[in-house]
Amino acid sequence: MEEGLEEKLLVSKRKRKIKESLTGYTFIAPALLILLIFAIFPTLYVFYLSTFNWSMIGPKTFLGLQNYINLVFRMPYAKDFWHAVFVTLEYVAISVPIALSLSLFLAMLLMKPIKLRSFFRLGIFIAYVTPFVATSIVWMWIFNSDYGLLNSLLRALHLPPSTWLLGFPSALFAIVIYTVWHDVGYSTILFMAGLTSVSKELQEAAQIDGATDIQVFRRITWPLLSPTTFYIFVISLIGASKMFTPVLVLTYGGPYGSTQTIAFLLYHEAFSNWNTGFASSIAVVLFVIIFIITMIQFKSTGRKVFYSGEGTEGEAK
Amino acid sequence: MKNTRLRKSFFWTYLILTIVLIIVIFPFYWMIVTSLSKPENLFRVPPKLLPDFNFKNYLDMWHNSPEGVSWWRYIANTIFVASVTTLLSLINSSLAGFAFAKIKFPGKSKLFMFILGLMMIPGELLLIPNYVTLSRINWLNSYQALIIPFGASVFGIFLTRQAFRQIPDELWEAAQIDGCSIGRYFWSIAMHIIRPTLLALALFVFLGSWNAFMWPLIVNTTSKYMVLEVALYSFIGAEGTNWNLLAAAATMATIPVLIIFLIFQNQFIEGISRGAVKG
Numbered sequence: 001m002e003e004g005l006e007e008k009l010l011v012s013k014r015k016r017k018i019k020e021s022l023t024g025y026t027f028i029a030p031a032l033l034i035l036l037i038f039a040i041f042p043t044l045y046v047f048y049l050s051t052f053n054w055s056m057i058g059p060k061t062f063l064g065l066q067n068y069i070n071l072v073f074r075m076p077y078a079k080d081f082w083h084a085v086f087v088t089l090e091y092v093a094i095s096v097p098i099a100l101s102l103s104l105f106l107a108m109l110l111m112k113p114i115k116l117r118s119f120f121r122l123g124i125f126i127a128y129v130t131p132f133v134a135t136s137i138v139w140m141w142i143f144n145s146d147y148g149l150l151n152s153l154l155r156a157l158h159l160p161p162s163t164w165l166l167g168f169p170s171a172l173f174a175i176v177i178y179t180v181w182h183d184v185g186y187s188t189i190l191f192m193a194g195l196t197s198v199s200k201e202l203q204e205a206a207q208i209d210g211a212t213d214i215q216v217f218r219r220i221t222w223p224l225l226s227p228t229t230f231y232i233f234v235i236s237l238i239g240a241s242k243m244f245t246p247v248l249v250l251t252y253g254g255p256y257g258s259t260q261t262i263a264f265l266l267y268h269e270a271f272s273n274w275n276t277g278f279a280s281s282i283a284v285v286l287f288v289i290i291f292i293i294t295m296i297q298f299k300s301t302g303r304k305v306f307y308s309g310e311g312t313e314g315e316a317k
Numbered sequence: 318m319k320n321t322r323l324r325k326s327f328f329w330t331y332l333i334l335t336i337v338l339i340i341v342i343f344p345f346y347w348m349i350v351t352s353l354s355k356p357e358n359l360f361r362v363p364p365k366l367l368p369d370f371n372f373k374n375y376l377d378m379w380h381n382s383p384e385g386v387s388w389w390r391y392i393a394n395t396i397f398v399a400s401v402t403t404l405l406s407l408i409n410s411s412l413a414g415f416a417f418a419k420i421k422f423p424g425k426s427k428l429f430m431f432i433l434g435l436m437m438i439p440g441e442l443l444l445i446p447n448y449v450t451l452s453r454i455n456w457l458n459s460y461q462a463l464i465i466p467f468g469a470s471v472f473g474i475f476l477t478r479q480a481f482r483q484i485p486d487e488l489w490e491a492a493q494i495d496g497c498s499i500g501r502y503f504w505s506i507a508m509h510i511i512r513p514t515l516l517a518l519a520l521f522v523f524l525g526s527w528n529a530f531m532w533p534l535i536v537n538t539t540s541k542y543m544v545l546e547v548a549l550y551s552f553i554g555a556e557g558t559n560w561n562l563l564a565a566a567a568t569m570a571t572i573p574v575l576i577i578f579l580i581f582q583n584q585f586i587e588g589i590s591r592g593a594v595k596g
Contacts, residue, residue, distance in 0.1 A: 017421075023499055024422030031413035031469035032432075038466040039435050042446030049446060056449070106337060109330050122582055123338040126345075129578045129585070131528040133549045134567040138348040140553075141560050147360045149347060156363065181341065186589070193590035242441050245530050249550065263441055270445050271535055280445050287442045294437050 046287075050280035060277070067281035077278070083257060084265040087172070091261060092240045095176045099236055103184050104229070107191030108217075121192070125185030132182070136249040139178050140165065143250075168258040171251050175259060178246055183239070187232050194228025195221070234297045238290050262286050348571070351564035359560055371561075378565040383552040384540035388569070391548040398463045398544060399526040406522045407515060409469040414477030415503050419489065429478075436471050444535065451536055462536040463544065467526065473518050476588075480514035481507060517588030520581050527574060545570045 050067055052060040070077040110121055127135070142149045143164035151161035164174045198221055206216050222229075244263035247253060253260040253268065260268075266286065270279035351359070352375070353368040382388045416422070417429050447466060448457075456462045484507060492502045508515065530546045537543055543551075549566055556562050578585060 020420060021422035024416045024420035024425065027416035027420060027503075028413040028428070031409040031474060034409065034465065034469040035432065035435060035471070037450070038447055039438060039443065039471075042443045042450065043438055045446040045449070046442055049449070056452070106334075109334055112327065112330055114327060114330055114334075120334045120338060121586065122579075124334075124341055125586065126575070126578065127341055129524055129528075130345075130571050130574055131546050131549075132530055133546045133553075134570040135344065135348075137549070137553060137563045137567040138344050138351065141351060141564065142344065142347065144560075147362065147364065149364060152363045181344070185341070189586055189589050238439070242439055244441070248531075249553070266441060266444075267531070270448075276445060276449070283442045283445060287439060290439050291437065 046280050046283055049277055050284050052277040054277040055274045056276045063277065067278050068285075070278070071281055071285065080260075080265060081262075081282070084260050084262045087257075087259060088241055088243075088261045088263075091172060091176065091243060092237060094173070095179060095240050095243075096233070096236045098176065099180050099184055099187060100229075100233060102180065103187035103232075104191050106184070106188045107195055108221075110188070110192055111195045121189070124188055127182050128185045130182070132245045133249055135182065136178070136246060139174075139181075140250060143174050165251055166255060168256055171255055171259050175243075175246050175250060178250065179240075179243065182246075187236060190232050191225075191228065194225050194232075197228075198224045230297070230300075234293060237293055241289060241293075242286060345571070345575075348564050348568055351560055352568045354561050354564075356559075356561060374561045374565045375569075378562040378569075381556070381562065383548055383555050384543065386540040386543070388548070388566075390541070391543055391545045392569075394460075394542060395527060395545040398460060399523050401460075402464050402467050402526040403519050403523045405464065405468040406470050406473055407519055410473030410518070411477040411481075411508065411511070411515065412503070413469070413474045414479075415481050415507060417474065418478045418481035419484075419486075419507075420499075432471055432474060440532075444531070448535060456536075458537050458539045458542055460542060463526075463529075463533055463542070466532075467522070470518075470522065473522070476514055476518055477511060480511035484510055513584065516581070517584045517591075520577070520585050521588065524574060524577065 051062060051064055053063050053067075054060040071081045072078055106124060110117055110124075114120075145151055145161065145163050145166055148164070150164065154161050162170050165171050202220050202224075203216050206220055211219070242263045243261055244267060247259050247261055247264045248267070251259045253264050262282065263286065266279055266282040269275045269282060273279075350366070350368045353370050353372065354365070354374070355369045355371045358365050358369055379388055382391070413432075417425060451457050451462050456465075488506070489502060492506060497506075528546065529544070530550070533544045533547050534550065537547065540548070549570055552566050553563060
């Protein structure tokens with residue numbers, strides 16, 4: 001009798017388990033289907049496309065790795081590509097340090113026990129949520145070399161006006177100004193989140209022991225903040241290396257191609273010249289670059305960053 | 318002694334923050350001033366910093382909509398696409414987030430890690446193959462093209478899973494005793510508990526969709542399905558140096574975003590700091 005009951009219980013338990021599994025799969029099915037079609041499949045498909053000569057319509061011709069060879073070695077493709085790599089590196093090298101140091105500085109100021117903190121934070125962050133094309137319009141007007149606000153300001157200060165978006169190398173710098181303006185609030189908030197987890201007691205103890213503000217920053221805040229800094233550095237690096245929309249709207253790659261980034265070249269080859277296969281190989285190269293950056297992050301401090309992440313997860317009730 | 322030093326350092330803090338604040342805000346002010354400026358005051362050197370209140374610019378802008386379709390259409394398209402995307406993404410992401418947080422099934426943790434890994438894929442990589450897919454299934458120039466690919470978000474799955482995990486299991490056990498099915502528990506109990514997270518996620522998705530540019534530019538080339546950002550882009554080409562009309566259109570596209578953001582600023586900023594620490 002008892003054995004039969006136990007068996008029945010076991011069967012019903014197993015049945016319940018299967019039912020629960022089915023429920024689980026049903027719940028994730030819609031999201032998984034969309035991700036499968038629009039994220040997982042295309043990731044593989046773009047590698048496949050990059051081995052063909054194809055212009056979206058008409059037949060494909062298999063090329064093997066020829067697109068990549070053209071990209072890296074063969075003129076005139078290689079010239080465009082390396083030029084875009086150079087422009088992208090230039091943009092990254094100028095914008096990332098400016099954005100990072102500015103946002104860290106602002107976050108440190110905002111973390112002081114000041115009044116109106118949330119008001120200042122809101123004001124600095126607000127540009128981040130606004131649309132690119134709309135805000136680019138007003139910046140094009142501000143950058144206008146004849147009647148723009150910025151050159152009027154320079155003239156009022158008896159400084160030489162700049163060509164901004166129309167000149168080389170000022171155009172790239174103007175784009176840096178625009179993107180820093182648009183995005184600095186985001187990394188400021190990330191830095192503020194990081195700074196709240198840096199121990200106040202330690203900083204105060206050092207201050208009582210007579211350490212100056214600079215010493216406290218160098219010896220305590222900076223080392224303890226390093227996982228956050230590294231994380232923000234990596235996402236800024238990734239964001240900057242695929243920068244595209246500001247270029248399209250503000251300069252369309254010009255003047256003289258001086259603002260032609262890799263992402264812009266990819267767009268232009270794919271949807272202006274319709275070199276689908278060739279553009280796919282650019283996309284793959286861009287992906288590989290970003291993938292390497294991400295892997296370096298995981299390898300070097302990934303564990304540390306993850307650890308602090310788990311820590312806060314435990315704390316939040 | 319200590320007090321005066323403290324106050325002095327705060328003086329500089331306030332001063333610097335105020336200057337930065339003015340620099341960040343000023344372009345918005347300038348956008349509005351330009352949009353209200355009389356044409357003859359536009360090209361003055363030095364520029365006129367106070368507005369003219371020439372509201373006629375807005376009428377002119379409204380009657381000169383780009384691509385031969387009324388601005389109404391672009392505004393309606395943008396609102397429709399952003400709302401449906403938000404709804405769809407919220408439902409799909411939280412369904413998956415709930416399963417990953419609360420339901421046991423084989424391969425769960427591996428699948429979750431795999432989905433998280435998808436965050437590493439940049440949108441630029443997907444541009445070409447997704448365009449090809451859409452053209453194969455005849456979805457170019459449609460609303461679906463702007464909505465369905467964004468109908469589930471990895472970030473959303475991650476965020477809702479974290480929120481569902483905070484709900485104690487006892488609640489589900491108690492609901493079961495009362496004869497509550499898992500679908501009902503999810504929809505009318507669990508979803509209510511994680512409302513703050515859902516609101517934050519909704520804001521991210523909505524603003525993301527409202528501000529989207531590259532994808533709508535590529536997949537929708539007929540004006541019928543165009544959204545505001547793309548219409549603005551073609552307005553730049555059409556109006557050239559009519560800066561007052563351009564600024565009026567830019568103001569029109571920016572103000573709704575600013576209003577939504579100002580209403581929900583706390584949820585938004587907290588959402589970013591919370592998501593940030595987790596990476």
